[in-house]
Amino acid sequence: MPVRSDDRREITAFLGALCLFLSAVEYLIPKPLPFLRLGLANLPLLLGLRFLKPVDLILVLLLKVIGQGLVNGTLASYVFLFSLAGSVVSVFTMSMVYRLGGRHVGLVGVSLSGALASSLVQVALAVTFVFGETARVIAPFSIGSGIVTGLIIGVFAERFVSSSGWLKGIERRYSISLEDSK
Template identity: 45%
Template sequence: MNKKQDALVPVFGALCFFLSAIEFVIPKPLPFLRIGLANVPLMLALDVLSFPAFLLLTMIKILGQAFISGTLFSYLVLFSAAGTIGAALMMYALHKIPRKVLSLAGISMAGAFVSNCIQLFIGRFFIFGEGIRYMVPPFLFIGAITSLILGIFCESFEAESEWYTHIRDTDSPLYVQLPDNTNPAAHPRLRLITGFTLLIALLFIPGLPAKAVIFTAGFLLCIAEKQKIYWVPLCISTVGIVACHIFIPVGRELFSIGSFSLTSGALLNGLEKAVVLQAMIFISRWTLQVRIRIPGLIGKVLDESLYIFKQLLEYKDKIRPRHLITSIDELLLGLPFIINNPDAKRREIFS
């Protein structure tokens, strides 16, 4: 049995992006809180890729999610990178344990726990301050439940998927063959310079009014290009950030209800943190309308993953919720990019 189908990293990467795009539009109280759909391909890759290829897939997942969601130049990429790397290393370390002892659901829960702890630690210093302690219990509880469900789903997919059985159990290595015209176009420098200038100003010009002006500029740039604005996630995440700050009293008291006091300093701190993060996201989304070429192996695999991801999006309407595994399996079996002819023209990941 060949366990090292390393050339399939772009396919697993595209699956990460496909599931990440679905999850991005789901409302959540904290901007970095994720159900973890994009971790499903990582779990499926545990028994298929070598460790170097698995690490490469982890990096592709981080960068690709940032490109697709438009968060590459925001705090959220730090949350994503730290949480994903922590979860990936934990899951890979545990997957060597026989499945009779530790199921894929258990591996999923362990990875989610590590990821959530890392993200909460980072959130304490970058966004939420001491108010993060009020979010720890529900955050960890939600993470445990969702990771358990995803782990059970992966176990079912491994057992029922014809596509996964083929790539896992085939005796010959598989390869990915793509059209030659997948390289991104040249990058307009003006957009990149403008985006970086706005981000630097956002971080270094003090005061909520100045940051609100920069937020408005980023918002209007996205509106001008007719980018879709996800109002519900925007509002819910903003309220979540502000709510975490108002429990820590700072400055003049505005009013009180029982033992709770709302202070002006706490409210302003929460609003400023929310404005900064949302401004980063809008500026990043606008800037990333041009592809940023990344040299080397990571850049090559990222381009291939994004190309396959775009092909998957064309068939997203074929996903049937009531027959989820079957419809995903049919979609993957229909991909024309995976070949097993060693004499055909192919793109190899590791040589």
């Protein structure tokens, strides 16, 4: 695969598109409870935060949130704000954990911390702004399910990263294109 100078932009856009696709896949999976989500669309973010520049990571994040909003039909509702807040905090936490943890932390820990942060923020928002104190009732379910899915996605990402030649290729192209643009 020849390396081109716009690879960086292309890869960012591709990861965003992957989020949109995974949102659609997730939409097909029936949910036993409405707030139980698998969080498949977090996968590109989890893979991306290992090698993307912060600017590109934020772009993928925005694409993910908008894509999810489009697929789920929640783009124009307050659910979108929940999703946005949860995702922003989650990505921020994941980057921090990944950078600070260094080689002591794997993608499982990164994914878990992101899921934890996201569900905590959403519960806090629900209690403070939308449903009042009674929203506490859902806190254990929301946080618990977030952790279970965070764990699943994390384990998958860890395995995927260690065995995918495709991802290595992408990472290489991205870093070369970064070098080029300097």
